[in-house]
Amino acid sequence: MGAIALAVAGLLTLNACTTPDSSSDTSTLATYTEWNEVLADADGQTVDLWMWGGDEQGNAYVDNVLTPAAAERGVTLNRVPIADTGEALNRMLSEVQAGRTDDGSVDLVWVNGDNFRTGREANAWLCEWTSLLPNMELVSSADPLLTEDFGTPVNGCEAPWNKAQFTFAYNSDVVTDPPTTVAGLLEWAEDHPGRFTYPAPPDFTGSAFLRHVLYSVSGGYENVPAEYTEADFVDLTPELYDTLAGVAPFLWRGGDTYPADSDQLNSLYADGQVDFTMTYGPATLTQLVEDGTYPAATKVLSLEDGTLGNASFLAIPANAADAAGAMVVTDTALSVEQQVAKADPATWGQFTVVDYDKLSENDLSAFKALPESPVVPSFDVLSTDANPELAAEWVPALDEGWRTSIPAGR
Amino acid sequence: MSVSLRSVPPPASAPRSPVRLQGDPGRPLTTSRGMSRMARQGLALLLIVWFALPLVPLVLWGLAEQWSFPARLPTEWGLGGVSSALAAGGAEAFARSLTLGLTVATIATPLGAVAARGLVNGWAPMPRTLTALLFSPLLIPAFVAALGTNILLLRAHVPPVMGLVLVLVAMAVPYTAFVLRTAYAAHDVGYEEEARTLGASRRRVLWQVHIPLLTPALARAAFLAFLVGWSDYIVTVFVGGGQVVTLPLVTASAASGVGNDAVVAVLSLAAILPPVVLLAVLANSRWRTEGAV
Known part of the structure; x- marks a missing residue:
């Protein structure tokens, strides 16, 4: 939905005109100081959670597991399914622009990366509220995956919900000798013309694939500075695009065209x-x-280089009408019961954000008792040698470079 | 004096009857026969195939538990798509869409009628400007209109649901006004004048002469207005503020993920159903042949 991104950009510019000092920290801070005040205010509130609705299991988890748990604490949870998280941002920014600063219709958003950064730049998120949540105790405060969201400092403007790890999957019936590195994967593609491709950036997944190849040709993520500078870009990316241009003729349809998105x-x-x-x-x-x-023989590729990891969060708009209720829902979502239920592959299978070291013996055994997926290894295995994400500024630059360097992208 | 208004002159083209009555001129010249009749029916058949063909994959997907390339038909059949669609809140969304469509039709049809009558009868001042204004919602892309009006509605503290209905009605009025303007242009006020001469009150003329004569056009206008509310996505998301989760919202969000083909197919079929049913009702109504416009 490019039109929505464009509209969000337009609203941002408008907001920037009205608040010239948007770069300085004028974040809206939570007015609560005690959790009990939050609980008292939250009782009876209806929280509108705007979340991308393309994941059936995720929808079912929220409707059947999280919503009843929130109801027990006096909060009604209402899921608003959207096709693109940008739609929530658009609504929030429209409301703020119209001067509706305390009765917004979006109370909670499932967000990360670019959308979070966009909201931060417009000061559209409520900040410094996550420390109020009792269940934040279970989350590590030193985990870089949770303190930075694609290079944007979290600063208590969103609470972690799920962890994710970029994963390559393959059909083990056909690929009998799977590659073990990203470079090996590209070699495999050259040896098997037409059997590999990647979504065209700026698709989210295709863009992440670019970053993997960038790390690979640079000799590991350690050699790519997280902060974006033009000098680093000029220095590091020619090899990336040469490599991808070299492999292009061996891709699906000879690299004349690429899948437009990860769905394709x-x-x-x-x-x-x-x-x-x-x-x-x-x-x-x-x-x-x-x-x-997917084919029954689908397996997860284990790579010596490791893969990118990130987390997704729950954020409260600065103008949310039911902010207290949204905090209670978030706290509920962070509870051990909810994180265990959510991690069950039969329910949703999203990796937990709680720190195992902070759990009691009892709670830990609940996580350990989860059934193992026959396809996806446990998070500990999957996230071995996890690579950190680059700052969000890298992403559009890399995507644009791909567009101008790879023939089909032009 | 009591006048039976039921004895209003019969409609111009009386229902055809196999028995030839006295004074019946026989088959009208407009009825095609022979080769042209066959060609006409063949064309109708082709049109039906043309419209039904895209639905075939939808039906197949809706009943497919599993369907992988290159199989020509689903490799496993089942009703998983239906239960998933229900789990995704499809039934509630269906009801909300229906309510929204009917609400828009209920408001936009009389508004369109008033506008059309005013324009045709010359009551309206500056008819050209008024026409341009009336039809302007069709010229502005819905996306731009939705974003722009949304800010205004938010500033004015209009509740999201009311704003949603307001914007959709504005988008539906051009259609209802257009359909009814044509109908009013062909409308013979003679019947109404005669009823008035016979002593019927204005109200009675409106309900028993005016509206019955215009029913086919009103129904067509209402159908178009219903479609505006039924199929809208952009305005429902932005102006509705997530308060009204309609069928298009549920369908679009499901379509944005992978492995949801069966649910999306079931939801899409559910979205086609009411318009098709309404269309069939419209086409088969008894007033079809009367006062056609």
Whole structure:
């Protein structure tokens, strides 16, 4: 939905005109100082959670598990399914622009990365509220995956919900000798013309694939500074684009065209037209194999270089009408019961954000007792040698470079 | 004096009857026969195939538990798509969409009628400007209009649901006004004048002469207005502020994920159903042949 991104950008510019000092820290801070005040205010509130609705299991988890738990604490949770998180941002920014600063219709958003940064730049999120939540105790305060969201400091403007690990999956019936590095993966593609491709950036997944190849050709993520500078870009990216241009003729359809988004790549993989797919949400793999969308022989590729990791969060708009209720929902979502239920592959299979070291013996055993997925290894295994994400500024620069360097992107 | 208004002159083209009555001129010249009749029916058949063909994959997907390339038909059949659609809140969304469509039709049809009558009868001042204004919602892309009006509505503290209905009505009025303007242009006020001469009150003329004569056009206008509310996505998301989760919202969000083909197919079929049913009702109504406009 490019039109929505454009509209959000437009609203941002408008807001920037009205608040010239938007870069300085004028974040809206939570007015609460005690959790009890939050609980008292939250009782009876209805929280509108705007979340991307393309994940059936995620929708079912929120409706059938999280919503009843929130109801027990006196908060009604109402899920608003959207096709793109930008739609929530658009609504929030429109409200703020119209001077509706305390009765907004969006109370909670499932967000990360670019959308979070956009909201931060417009001071559209409520900040410094996560420390109020009792269950934040279970989350590590030193985990870089949770203190920075694609390079944007979190600063208590959103609470972690899920962890994700970029994952390559392949059909082990066809790929009998799977590669073990990103470079090896590209070699495999050259040896098997037409059997590999990646979504065209700026698709989220295709863009993440670019970053993996960038890390690979640079000799590891350690050699790519997280902060974006033009000098680093000029220095590091020629090899990236040369490599991708070199492999292009061996890709699906000879690299004349690329899947427009991760959905199209997934469909190609589901239909057996390519032998690899990739995703930032490996949790869904179990279900997709179980219901027969993906081949039964689907396996997760384990790479010596490791893969990118990130987290997704729950954020409260600065103008939310039911902010207290939203905090209670978030606290509930962070509870051990909810994080265990959510991590169960049969429910949703999203990796937990709680720190195992902070759990009691009892709570830890609840996580350990979770059934193992036949497809996706546990998070500890999956996130071995996890690579940190680059700052959000890198992403558009890399995407634009791909567009001008790779023939089909032009 | 009591006048039976039921004895208003019969409509111009009386229902055809197999028995030829006295004074019946026989088959009208407009009825095609022979080769042209066959060609006409063949064309109708082709049109039906043309419109039904895209629905075939939808039906297949809706009943497919599993369907992988290159199989020509689903490899496993089932009703998983239906239960998933229900779990996704499809039924509630269906009801909300229906309510929204009917609300828009209920408001936009009389508004369109008033505008059309005013324009046709010459009551309206500056008819050209008024026409341009009336039809302007069709010229502005819905996306731009929704974003722009949303800020205004938010400033004016209009509740999201009311704002949603307001914007959709504004988008539906051009359609209802257009359909009814044509109808009013062909409308013979003679019947109404005669009823008035016979002593019927204005109210009675409106309900028993005016509206019955215009029913086909009113129904067509209401149908178009219903479609505006039924199929809207952009305005429902932005102006509705997530308060009204309609069928298009549920369908679009499901379509943005992978592995949801069956649910999306079921939801899409559910979205096609009411317009098709309404269309069939419209086409088969008894007043079809009367006063056609």
